[in-house]
Amino acid sequence: MLVQKSKPLTSLLFSCALLLPLQVLASVSDIANKAAQYAEATYQDEMTESLRQLMTFNTVAIEGLASTENPVHQKFKAELAKQANQLGLDYTDYGYVVVIGLGDSEQRVGMITHGDIQPFNASKWAQSPLLLDQKSEPGKLIGRGTEDDKGPISNALYAMKSIKDLKIKLNKRIELYVYMAEESDWEPLRQHIKQHSLPQVNITLDAEYPVVTAEKGYGTISLTFPTENPNSKFSSKALSDKTYISEFTGGFFGSQIPEDAHVTIENANLKLLEQIKQVANSHTGMSYSYQWQGKQLSITALGKSAHSSKPKDGVNAITHLANLLAVNHWPNNTSGALVNFINDQLGTGLYGNKFGNIAFSDDFMGPMTVQATVLKETVKGLALNINIRRPNGKTTKQLEHEIKVALLQWQQKNQVTLLDVSSEINEPFVQNHAPQIDTLLEVFSFYTGIADAKPVSIGGGTNSRLFPNAVSFGPSMPGTEYTGHSEHEFITMEQFVLNLKMYTAVLIELAK
């Protein structure tokens, strides 16, 4: 259906439509389909311009600064207000939450999005990721927020505008929620929800199709490998004539599979390098460069960043670089202990199978994922952040206990005392009873030609869990790589327009 990317979408849809069984065709009302076609024919350019403007604001959260005090967030909201105003939609700024609406019925349909973004490393992009790049790779809209989550905001605005243009009579008011701290802090949204009434039915535009009815719980395990004691047998003085790891760095932020890592080995030799290179040859998706400075060997690792809820979409540079070094069990100074720990407890696997007994899986939600994401130098030592995504099947208490036991055992065996050990694990979310699920599946099938669409579970967590009857509907296609949080975020123009059509149609189906 959508695999032949070279064909224009319209011709594909006609050919799909001819092949589809009647009951699938009948599942979208004429009025909804007419509006979707109108939106596609009328607003591709304006919607792209809307996204271009929204992207220019670097709405990444600043630690210690509330969104309501963040001047860039204020400017972003001013742009949103301007766009809503131009489109004839009402706009209310509640601080952390903006609501853009159409119609005035008490019964409402909500769309949940967010206006903040994740950080980016500008040096990894063909041009600033705040500038919409349509040239580097024809057919793609590249830049931070294109998929997560500014693209969907522009889709929603023009879906509402199309419905307004056609003066379609709806029984329900449509509300677009734009939350400003989805990537960093959900507390202000919880507070907002306590004080305001919400739409009775909601779709979240922040994950994937066809319909997401379950989300794993987000979790973090944090631990610090202590700074060397100058009197210990692992001080650099005591190790001075031995081969040891003097430095290991890597990662960027907690919910990104890291694509960079770096190690420095003292008193290295050619034999060690040969062993390392042999392991490197067995790694797919990684590239390594080696530099000698006297007897000091440095290795720079380049993997592939991805959303940490989808570790299969990336290649983890931290765990792969540690794996190169598994040819040795290293002296347990700060960086050596870290490398030993990663090799003993994490490995290059995705599911925590080496981490004591913590690994488990759920038939619908899939396996828990366990990924090292960030290393940070602190005054106390080297802090490792491990990102987990846990399905149903074990209680939080059991998991926390199993994590504790595994960490204790490793420390005892290795005579290392880890500092600041903590874990924070959120509950999974399941929403099987939202009344709109069948409608969403029908609209999805109608516009993609994928006839046997069924609800899915994802590793990521969205604001769905805070809203009544909320499930995710897009913006990315099932089975495709999700690029939000990566250093190569994009949405194809084809998908961007398809989203516009599906959101337009689905709003009418849910609100008529």
Ligand SMILES: [Zn+2]
């Ligand atoms: Zn998002």
